[in-house]
Amino acid sequence: xxxxxxxxxxxxxxxxxxxxxxxxxxxxxxxxxxxxxxxxxxxxxxxxxxxxxxxxxxxxxxxxxxxxxxxxxxxxxxxxxxxxxxxxxxxxxxxxxxxxxxxxxxxxxxxxxxxxxxxxxxxxxxxxxxxxxxxxxxxxxxxxxxxxxxxxxxxxxxxxxxxxxxxxxxxxxxxxxxxxxxxxxxxxxxxxxxxxxxxxxxxxxxxxxxx
Amino acid sequence: xxxxxxxxxxxxxxxxxxxxxxxxxxxxxxxxxxxxxxxxxxxxxxxxxxxxxxxxxxxxxxxxxxxxxxxxxxxxxxxxxxxxxxxxxxxxxxxxxxxxxxxxxxxxxxxxxxxxxxxxxxxxxxxxxxxxxxxxxxxxxxxxxxxxxxxxxxxxxxxxxxxxxxxxxxxxxxxxxxxxxxxxxxxxxxxxxxxxxxxxxxxxxxxxxxxxxxxxxxxxxxxxxxxxxxxxxxxxxxxxxxxxxxxxxxxxxxxxxxxxxxxxxxxxxxxxxxxxxxxxxxxxxxxxxxxxxxxxxxxxxxxxxxxxxxxxxxxxxxxxxxxxxxxxxxxxxxxxxxxxxxxxxxxxxxxxxxxxxxxxxxxxxxxxxxxxxxxxxxxxxxxxxxxxxxxxxxxxxxxxxxxxxxxxxxxxxxxxxxxxxxxxxxxxxxxxxxxxxxxxxxxxxxxxxxxxxxxxxxxxxxxxxxxxxxxxxxxxxxxxxxxxxxxxxxxxxxxxxxxxxxxxxxxxxxxxxxxxxxxxxxxxxxxxxxxxxxxxxxxxxxxxxxxxxxxxxxxxxxxxxxxxxxxxxxxxxxxxxxxxxxxxxxxxxxxxxxxxxxxxxxxxxxxxxxxxxxxxxxxxxxxxxxxxxxxxxxxxxxxx
Amino acid sequence: xxxxxxxxxxxxxxxxxxxxxxxxxxxxxxxxxxxxxxxxxxxxxxxxxxxxxxxxxxxxxxxxxxxxxxxxxxxxxxxxxxxxxxxxxxxxxxxxxxx
Numbered sequence: 001x002x003x004x005x006x007x008x009x010x011x012x013x014x015x016x017x018x019x020x021x022x023x024x025x026x027x028x029x030x031x032x033x034x035x036x037x038x039x040x041x042x043x044x045x046x047x048x049x050x051x052x053x054x055x056x057x058x059x060x061x062x063x064x065x066x067x068x069x070x071x072x073x074x075x076x077x078x079x080x081x082x083x084x085x086x087x088x089x090x091x092x093x094x095x096x097x098x099x100x101x102x103x104x105x106x107x108x109x110x111x112x113x114x115x116x117x118x119x120x121x122x123x124x125x126x127x128x129x130x131x132x133x134x135x136x137x138x139x140x141x142x143x144x145x146x147x148x149x150x151x152x153x154x155x156x157x158x159x160x161x162x163x164x165x166x167x168x169x170x171x172x173x174x175x176x177x178x179x180x181x182x183x184x185x186x187x188x189x190x191x192x193x194x195x196x197x198x199x200x201x202x203x204x205x206x207x208x209x210x211x
Numbered sequence: 212x213x214x215x216x217x218x219x220x221x222x223x224x225x226x227x228x229x230x231x232x233x234x235x236x237x238x239x240x241x242x243x244x245x246x247x248x249x250x251x252x253x254x255x256x257x258x259x260x261x262x263x264x265x266x267x268x269x270x271x272x273x274x275x276x277x278x279x280x281x282x283x284x285x286x287x288x289x290x291x292x293x294x295x296x297x298x299x300x301x302x303x304x305x306x307x308x309x310x311x312x313x314x315x316x317x318x319x320x321x322x323x324x325x326x327x328x329x330x331x332x333x334x335x336x337x338x339x340x341x342x343x344x345x346x347x348x349x350x351x352x353x354x355x356x357x358x359x360x361x362x363x364x365x366x367x368x369x370x371x372x373x374x375x376x377x378x379x380x381x382x383x384x385x386x387x388x389x390x391x392x393x394x395x396x397x398x399x400x401x402x403x404x405x406x407x408x409x410x411x412x413x414x415x416x417x418x419x420x421x422x423x424x425x426x427x428x429x430x431x432x433x434x435x436x437x438x439x440x441x442x443x444x445x446x447x448x449x450x451x452x453x454x455x456x457x458x459x460x461x462x463x464x465x466x467x468x469x470x471x472x473x474x475x476x477x478x479x480x481x482x483x484x485x486x487x488x489x490x491x492x493x494x495x496x497x498x499x500x501x502x503x504x505x506x507x508x509x510x511x512x513x514x515x516x517x518x519x520x521x522x523x524x525x526x527x528x529x530x531x532x533x534x535x536x537x538x539x540x541x542x543x544x545x546x547x548x549x550x551x552x553x554x555x556x557x558x559x560x561x562x563x564x565x566x567x568x569x570x571x572x573x574x575x576x577x578x579x580x581x582x583x584x585x586x587x588x589x590x591x592x593x594x595x596x597x598x599x600x601x602x603x604x605x606x607x608x609x610x611x612x613x614x615x616x617x618x619x620x621x622x623x624x625x626x627x628x629x630x631x632x633x634x635x636x637x638x639x640x641x642x643x644x645x646x647x648x649x650x651x652x653x654x655x656x657x658x659x660x661x662x663x664x665x666x667x668x669x670x671x672x673x674x675x676x677x678x679x680x681x682x683x684x685x686x687x688x689x690x691x692x693x694x695x696x697x698x699x700x701x702x703x704x705x706x707x708x709x710x711x712x713x714x715x716x717x718x719x720x721x722x723x724x725x726x727x728x729x730x731x732x733x734x735x736x737x738x739x740x741x742x743x744x745x746x747x748x749x750x751x752x753x754x755x756x757x758x759x760x761x762x763x764x765x766x767x768x769x770x771x772x773x774x775x776x777x778x779x780x781x782x783x784x785x786x787x788x789x790x791x792x793x794x795x796x797x798x799x800x801x802x803x804x805x806x807x808x809x810x811x812x813x814x815x816x817x818x819x820x821x822x823x824x825x826x827x828x829x830x831x832x833x834x835x836x837x838x839x840x841x842x843x844x845x846x847x848x849x850x851x
Numbered sequence: 852x853x854x855x856x857x858x859x860x861x862x863x864x865x866x867x868x869x870x871x872x873x874x875x876x877x878x879x880x881x882x883x884x885x886x887x888x889x890x891x892x893x894x895x896x897x898x899x900x901x902x903x904x905x906x907x908x909x910x911x912x913x914x915x916x917x918x919x920x921x922x923x924x925x926x927x928x929x930x931x932x933x934x935x936x937x938x939x940x941x942x943x944x945x946x947x948x949x950x
Binding site for chain 2: 091094095098099101102105106108109
């Protein structure tokens with residue numbers, strides 16, 4: 001359909017163009033904005049592919065979450081502290097041609113991929129999806145049956161990432177104060193200090209024989 | 212009885228060795244008596260055997276090696292030649308052992324001495340009585356060991372240790388030739404028994420060149436053991452050992468083993484005339500060399516040592532001329548008078564509390580009459596003056612050389628084979644006679660005549676005790692009469708007839724022209740000249756020596772430095788060995804270690820270069836990842 | 852629209868991202884380029900899923916998105932921590948692991 005083609009071409013060209021922008025733009029905020037553009041246009045491509053749910057999720061998570069994170073961080077750090085990059089640095093000379101070669105290879109492969117083999121087709125053609133009641137339901141069917149375990153693991157992953165981010169980014173001098181040593185030992189009747197055992201202070205280092 | 216006898220001869224000394232070796236500590240002075248007793252018993256058996264040795268007995272002890280074609284037995288071959296050697300060895304050994312009881316009387320470790328002496332006698336007896344080359348070689352080595360032990364008897368002395376080692380090593384060089392000869396002999400003849408070898412000589416199967424090669428190689432061994440040039444260097448140094456040792460081993464018995472070897476292998480040598488010429492050449496040259504060096508020696512024992520080397524050379528000259536019997540004859544007479552001279556010098560040394568330098572002697576005749584008398588007899592014998600023993604044997608040697616030169620038409624074996632050179636040998640022999648007489652009487656005059664040069668020593672000198680004087684007397688009798696008894700008439704004496712049946716033992720047939728008497732007269736004249744010269748130089752005009760030195764300045768040094776042999780040996784062998792050692796060390800340290808170190812260095816360098824890729828920078832690593840990706844994908848694209 | 856067209860777009864986005872990772876010095880922009888790569892991958896996944904009538908493509912996209920989010924969070928946390936040490940977060944200076 002013509003609309004599809006037009007949409008595809010527009011979305012593709014702009015997405016790639018904005019991608020180039022991320023690559024080139026000096027100011028990180030500009031780069032972030034370019035990234036947002038890419039995300040939106042990719043979401044559009046998802047729509048062209050017929051999966052509205054994906055497009056929605058893409059916008060919500062990527063544009064609404066990830067890029068926002070980027071912008072938060074950018075704002076948090078002192079902009080003047082960001083380096084002015086030396087445009088022509090050593091690795092550029094190697095990396096640029098390499099990137100071009102990579103691009104050529106990738107495009108070559110992609111363009112030359114053979115037509116889709118009918119044997120490989122799955123069960124979710126357009127009619128089946130409609131039967132389910134839309135792409136979301138169809139996706140849910142697969143997600144909660146076949147990929148249930150990875151789904152749960154993904155949630156744990158997010159939890160870990162959240163905790164990790166907190167731990168990594170905290171200020172060290174904000175650590176809770178440790179109780180003084182003497183206070184802990186008040187309850188011990190023996191004169192022995194750093195004993196190991198169930199009653200030993202938790203912050204006492206394990207004494208290992210050291211020569 | 213007959214079959215037991217050959218075993219008894221070595222058994223007695225072996226028993227003495229075992230006894231003294233085990234109980235020596237407790238026996239102390241008694242050990243000497245045991246040694247002498249053992250040897251005397253052995254001698255008695257040898258006498259009985261000799262009287263009976265008409266038929267060559269060959270009892271076999273046991274079979275040692277029996278592997279396919281290679282059979283080695285330990286057995287005896289007791290024929291007249293062996294009998295003569297046995298008598299000489301045991302007889303002289305007995306006398307010397309008795310002498311040593313007195314000489315070594317003060318030595319605290321004498322049991323050790325009297326352990327090795329009978330061991331030596333045992334080994335020598337077995338050597339002489341063996342019936343195959345390998346057995347001979349084994350005991351050849353054994354006597355070498357005993358020589359080492361006895362030379363280095365006073366092992367607290369560094370010089371003694373060096374001398375013992377030198378003797379053993381030089382002998383080893385000779386042994387290398389010997390062993391090679393034995394191997395070739397086995398390859399050629401398939402057996403090492405004398406009888407087997409002799410049977411095959413001259414047959415169609417034998418290769419004449421191999422025979423000559425074997426003969427020469429065995430002679431190399433003889434050169435080592437009998438101290439012929441250039442393997443003579445150990446004998447003078449062997450004088451570090453006690454005098455009885457010098458007398459026994461390095462004059463009368465062990466050094467004669469080489470002569471015995473050639474005589475024993477007579478048929479072999481007769482079949483290899485070229486070898487005989489070499490033998491004679493080496494012998495006569497050694498005789499001359501040693502005689503010249505003896506002229507300038509100041510140590511009385513050294514004079515005798517070089518004299519021994521010289522006389523051995525004459526024996527080899529006789530062998531080379533084909534007169535094997537004559538060589539054995541001289542071996543026997545030489546054993547008598549050389550042992551006598553050594554023991555006499557031992558008596559002198561004992562009298563002077565260990566002094567050996569003739570320059571500090573002099574005028575000892577009135578103090579040591581018995582020693583002097585016997586010593587004089589020995590000297591006359593050595594100088595080959597009629598009617599003493601040496602005259603008969605040495606004269607026959609020279610006659611042999613002369614006759615060979617004249618190419619006496621005798622048995623085919625003596626026929627001309629480059630015999631002309633024997634003229635030179637004969638002339639050289641005469642020169643050696645002069646020199647021999649000269650240095651011998653130089654020794655006598657310096658030691659016993661004239662004014663005492665060290666008065667203190669002279670005053671304390673005392674004559675030898677009976678235990679030492681008796682052997683001297685016994686030997687003197689031998690030195691006097693042995694020649695006459697054994698060798699008269701010339702070419703047909705007792706000894707010659709006794710040895711007639713021994714295979715290959717030759718003596719010259721009859722006298723050609725000029726008659727023997729003329730040759731004898733020439734020998735005598737020559738010897739007397741030598742004595743006269745010595746008398747003049749050392750009794751009358753004492754300045755002659757000095758004048759001679761001024762006339763020929765280099766000569767004295769040349770002789771004193773033993774013809775620079777030591778320097779040659781040093782330069783050649785020692786430097787060679789050291790050079791090789793340093794080269795090998797250098798190779799090991801530089802090349803081998805170098806390679807190993809190189810491996811380490813290379814690794815370090817390589818890693819040093821490779822670690823430059825570890826920049827620690829994220830983007831560099833990412834770059835490498837992408838590069839890998841591009842290459843892999845590209846590769847797949849191209850090759851799929 | 853043929854599948855290949857989508858694939859090409861995905862490939863281009865990926866390559867641009869990869870080049871950016873290699874080229875940019877600013878750590879934040881580096882992270883953005885990584886996101887760009889992920890987008891390209893997601894697009895490829897979705898395209899295959901759509902053309903093969905297989906929902907698993909979309910499922911994987913969901914997971915990829917999840918991981919991307921987690922990764923960005925942690926990455927930015929690291930960056931924040933770094934910025935307290937270095938006044939200027941220049942990738943080239945982070946070389947303490949050099950061997």
